[in-house]
Amino acid sequence: MKEQLVTKKILKWYDLNKRSLPWRKNVSFQKRQYFTLVSEFMLQQTQVVTVIPYFNRFIKDIPNLKALSKVKSKKLIKLWEGLGYYSRVRNLKKTAQKIIKNFDGKLPDNFEDLISLPGIGNYTANAILSIAFNKAYIPLDGNIERVLKRYLYLKKERDIQKDNLIKKKSIFGMSSRPSDYAQALMELGALICKPTNPLCNRCPISKKCKSLLKKDFDLTKKNKKNINKYFLLKVYKKDQRYLLIKNTKFNFLKNLTIFPMEELSKPKNFDENLNFKMSNMNMNIKIKYVKNTRKFQSPYWINEKKLDNYMLPSFTKKIVKYLMRN
């Protein structure tokens, strides 16, 4: 394969500058597949620096797909605690179970089978195929998107649509080392073409970069509407203990332990106590202390003094901390 100049430059830069990340270690082919699967799930909504210690703990405690398929939910959630977006880890376990059952314990190496697995969409399938299987795919993550938009100076709403970016990414060409190349592009976005103050003087493709030519590095934000939602959160307190329940009602934090809550539609005179941002949902929360403990299905009492001993989503922990302060 004849590599384009842009491809050669980016790879050369990567070879000299790549970070040493735990999932990039030189390991067996099988381990590499497992490392890629776990790291890609973790990186779906979280930054590299945050993911590193979580990844190391996870791999140490759950070293392979078989162990992952059998791991107890309690342990799994504990290992994920603080990373948020818990549906990812539930899907990760389901994916491991499916791979053991339907694919002879081997991570599939084709797009159709990969996207049939829970939690694996277009992007993750592309990332797995390139990084784990060295196939000629370029996953379009936030970092690569940014390099592409700046390099070609894509600013108009129609130019930054996903379909157009997928077409345009062909300008990066393809290397005979697809795994390294996909990671090289991601790394270029993460370390050099940063969201603010890109380090153009260290960029291997600065010569033909249109944003640099125009001295305009601003990126057009996609119109993603934030949704305002209102909740009444009920606090049942006995001594220093709070009542929590398993969330079977809301799509966020599904099956995790939360305070009893109900959603209110367009409330009047809503005096919120707390505000949380979860994905594109802006949660306005009003707290109400309730004296009589209603009958809840499997209520779960936690002691505020022993908060660190419980496996709780950080959403719930933050509310307990708020209640302790107020």
Ligand code: SF4
């Ligand atoms: S020259 Fe600057 S803006 Fe252009 S791709 Fe490189 S780092 Fe990004």
